[in-house]
Each structure stands twice: as C-alpha cells, then as structure tokens.
Amino acid sequence: MDGAASLAGTAATTTRRRRRNYSRRYWWFVVPCGVVVLATIIFPWVFTLYMSAHDFKLGGGREYVGFANYLKLVEDERFLLSILRTLYFTALSVVLPMVLGLLAALAFHRKFPLRGLARTIFILPMMATPVAVALVWTMMFHPQLGVLNWLLQQVGLPPSLWVYAPETVIPTLVMIEVWHWTPLVMLILLGGLASLPIDPYEAAKIDGATAFQAFWHITLPLLAPFLVVALIIRTIDALKAFDTIYVITQGGPGTASETINIFLYLQAFAYYNLGYASAVVVVFFSIIILLAMVLLWTRARVRA
C-alpha cells in the first residue's frame, strides 16, 4: 500500500515536473507575440507618457516639465472647446444613424419587390473612401456654385452656408457621417432582425397586440444586444473621426469644427509640440476608456 502510494506520489511528481517543463518551453512561443505587443503597444504608450512630461519639440530640445502640460490643458480654452465639440459631434453622429439605421432595417426586413437591389443601393455610401467622399461633398457645399444650394432653390428653400459658417458646420459634417454610416447600423440591425424568433409575434398577434406594441415590447428588447453593438461601433467611429473633417474644413471656419483629433493633429504635426500633444493623447484616451466602460456596463445590463 505504502509502495503503491509512493509510486503514485512519484508519478504525480513526475507529471507535475513534466507540466512545469512543458510550460517553460511554451513560453518561448509567446515571445514573438510579446515582442510585437511590447514594441507596438506598450513602448509607444510608455513613450507617450514620457513625452507628455516633457517640453518635447521636433527639431528642438526636451526639458522635463512634470505635469505642466496637463495643467496647461486645463487652462487651454481651445482644447476644452474641442472636447465639447467632439462630444456634440459624437452624440449627433451616433444618435441619428442609430435611429435612421433602425428604421431602414425595419423597412428592408419586410419583403417587397427588388428588395435585394434596394439594400445594395442603400449600403453603397459605406463603400466609398472617406477622403474621396469629403472632396466631393466639399464641391457640393460651395455656397454659390454647389449643387446642394441649387437643389434647395429648386424647391423654394433659402440657400445654406453648410460648412462655410460656424453655426452650420458641425450639423453639416454630421450629415455626411449619417449618409456614410447609417448603412452600417442598418446591416447590423438587419442581421439581428433576421435572427429573431417568430413565436412571440404569433402570440402577440393572438393577444391582439398592434404593430407598434409588437415593435415596442418584442422587437426592441430582443434587438437590444444588436443595438448596443451598433452603438459601440458608431461611438468609436465618431470619436475618432478625422479624415472627413480635416479634408473639408481643417477645423474651421475659425475653430468651429476643431474636434480633439484635429486639435491633436495640429499640435503634433503642424506646431510640432509633441509633449503637449502627448498630454492631449493621454487625456483623450482616458475619455475613450471612460466612455467604453459606460457602454460595456450598458451592454452587461442589457444582457442581464
């Protein structure tokens, strides 16, 4: 018995050692991945933090300034306004495509002649290159020569200044976002609608529910996980919007469409204030993390 126990103990020890040995060998397989992560994610982040604590200028020296760049940000009215503009732009660029995408998904979920063709046409904007799209829109927005004001005049409406006035520039940029990205929301929600069970609708019909009641009490709750996914994707996309805004307005007129991304770009690559720009990156990243946590918390609640 003792011998058996001893044998069993020896076998267990050997197995443990083997496992340990294996795990040691396996570590080498992780090294390439670890090096890539270290070089492309960890190092840039650590270096960004390092730069944010320095007065770091391209072509100039670097001087340790501690938290001075962060303190300067708090007092920088232009930066604070850029945060507000980013939130304003993001809110509109998320809500409108969500609502319109949901309506489009409901419409395209129904069966009608040439539905496939209509769906294809609807998702065409999503396939266009953002910079090319921005250049075409810029021509269309020209207050005197653009086609949009000509169309407005044809239906008896007054011309608009579109991106050429501080008051209308952000709503106009949002309009492009809506045109460009509503199809993506529609596609996500269309997938969700296709996966919904039929039984609850049959039961509701027997109970005499109206179409709106069926939508409100069955479709919307069942579609909620898909809505949250679309919400997360749209929020991330809208927060990082840069190309369209830069090509069309470069943050103007004045600073009326200067979002954080434009502000950051100018600080880093036009003014070469790399230290200050790094501090902006850290703050912007913190804001994104905060928003992501809120969205993930919402998603968890929806699932629960």
Added chain:
Amino acid sequence: MTQGITRRTALAAGGALLAAPPIVRQANAQSAFDWKRFSGERIEVSLTANPRSTILIQNQREFEDMTGIRVGAEQIPEQQHRQKFAIEFASGRPSFDVVGISLHVNKRQVGRARWCTDIKALMADASITSPDFDFADFGAGAVEYSTQSDGRMDTIPEFTDYFILYYNKELLAAKNIAVPTTFDEMYDSAKRLTEPSRQIYGNVGRGLRNANVVLYSSFLLGTQQRDFLDAQRRLISDSPDAIWAGEFYKKLLRDCSPPGVSGFNWNECQTTFMQGRAAYWLDGVGFAAPLEDRTRSRVAGKVGYAVVPRGPANHHCAMFGTGFGIAEQSRKKGAAWYYLQWASGKANQLRYLTSGAGSPARTSPYRNEEAISQSRFSREFFNTLIASARISRPGLPEIVPVTEFRDTIGAALTSTIGGADVGNELRRATEAFRPVLEASERAA
C-alpha cells in the same frame, strides 16, 4: 543667280566677329566644366507637389543625361511634405539628399536646427560649380530670403511668390470702373460691383483660418508698421496699424465678398473667380495658369493683372518663397549640388515663367522678350510681376512657430468676418500667441 555681300551681311559678320571671343570663352568654360564628375551616383529629391515640381520631374531626364546622376524624385502635397521632411530631419537620417522648402514657413526652423548645408561653401568651389550658374542673376530679394540671419545660405532660391490683384475686366468695364490703385479705391469699387441678387461680388479672398493671414498681411504691409514684429522681434499684431488692417480685411470680406467666405481657402476663391462671380481677387501669382485655362475657366482672356493697391502709408506686396536645400547628412552633396544648379538654372526658371507655374527667383527670364512674347499670358501679367518684385516684402514673420501664429491670428480674423470686434479679437489672439513666440525666441 548670285548675290553679293550686302551691307547687312557685312554688319552681321562684323558683329559675330566681335561677339566671338566671349562666346568662345563661355563655350570653353562650359566644355571644361565636368558635369560627369558624379556620374553613376543616385540622389533622392523630395519636393512639394506644385506645377514647378512637375516641370522639374518632367525634365529630369535632361539632368540625368547631362550628369549621369540618377534622380529619384517625389512630390508630396504641401502640408504633408512639411511634416515629412521635418520628421525625417529630426530623426537624423533623412531619406532624401535634396529637399524643397517653403521659406515663409520653415526657413527659421530649418536654419536653427541646421538641417541643410551652407550652399555658399559649395558655390565657392569652382570645380563643382558650373560657370553658367551665374549667381548674380538671382534677384536680391530672393537671395535675402534664402539667407539665414547668421549669414548662412542653406537654400538656393527657387520661386518667389507675390500677391497680385486679379480682376475681372468684363465686370469692371460694365460699370466703367478703373483698376484700383489704393485700398480705399479697392473697397469702394468692390462695393459698387457687389450685386448679391445676381450672385456677383466685388471681391473674393481667403477667409479660412491660417490661410487668411497672408491676405491680411497684404493690408498690414500698406500701413506705417508693415510687419508683425518690431525691431526687438516682439509681437505687435494688436497695434493700431494692425487693427486698421484687420478692419479693412473685415469690411472687404464682410461687405463685398460672397456669403460663406469665412470658410474659403484659395481653392474656393479660385472657383468663384473662375466662374466670373467675383471682380477682385488678391492672391499669389501661381493662379494665372488655371484662370487662363479655357477648358476650365469662364474668365479666360478676361483676367486683368495689377499690383496690390497702395496702403495708407506704404506700398508693398506680400512675398513668399521657396528654395532647394541639401540635407546636412547627405553623403552625396556634390551630386545634390549639381541637381540644385540644374533645377534653379536659367532654363528651368524660364519654364516656370512662361508656363505660368510661378515667378522665378532669377531675373533673366523677365528679360527674355522672345519667350515672353510667345507666352500665352498677357504683357500685363509680366509687367505686374516685375512691378511686384520691386515692392515686395515678406508676408509672414520669420519665426519658428509660424503655423501656430497663422492659426491663432487667422482664427481671430475669421471671427471678425462673422461680425466680432477686430480690436478685441486681435488683442486676444496676440495675448495667446505672445508667450509661444517668446518661448521660441528664447530657445533660438
């Protein structure tokens, strides 16, 4: 039938005999110069995308055949090019040997960091400088623009851009209006020409932040103060003269320009002017070519050219410029210097002028009557360039943070088009930028 020697033939032969020695000397010098010295080398050239760079790249074969040097040239849009070369220089290992530099933006930055080699040393070496190079042919203003405050010349002048007044002859003739010679005349006539119901405006000009500062400086140059900095290099963009220039900018763009002008960069201005919707447009000389292009422009053949009107105290036009530099780290400085001599040579400079790609930094193209008479541009255009050269003055301050300066002052100017008070806006912008400039000057 035979023909005897006429007096004309005899005179021509005599002239040829007299002219022969200098021609022969030049030919000998030319033949003695070894253009093949760096044959087999390859240099990289980084240029800003514009019609002048296109000319150089199109004719690059000419240089390669003459020298045996291979050239890898790239053209990158202006703003991206500025970032690219600054980042590459800062890295210590630029990928190019020759670089095109906007002096009005990067001169001080490049000079302070000593990114480019001093051309004077290369020019002084007769073994690598062609006798045909003729440095004295470059305009004095262009040479001064290429020279750093410490006397180093780290770029060879390429192009000198002057702000000129483009005007629509038809619109002016319809109301019997003469070309304005003062700012007051310009405003008054622009107001008369403005007819919003017909979508015709007296003026169009840059309103977009940053881009608009070069237009504003055209007005500031007409004041007693003229510049953005005083003799001690302190910022004075909130002085009474600066505010006067701001008021003029505001009323010209607010009262006589199309709605939405606060978001206009040069391309929107060009479109508006090309479509015959604006009577005046103050901007760089490089726009003559698209305006005279009959396939794109409705005003081709109807465009008039004049110097910038006189200000209340002075008469200047804003000048901007570009040059070619050789990277200090380049190991092929000899081949690069050959490229510079060719690129800024008389032949290419004449090509710039006659194609309307821009006003060359050399003076000889303006004296080439034959080429000018064959050009598709009017005599008025060339006369305007020559007259502008005489009254030109840098349109932007020579400071390192010039882009930040343009953004800060430009945002204030854009606000004034919307109705904001000029004095308040300029004072606020000056206050915001002053510490940036002071820090930059301290580091110099």
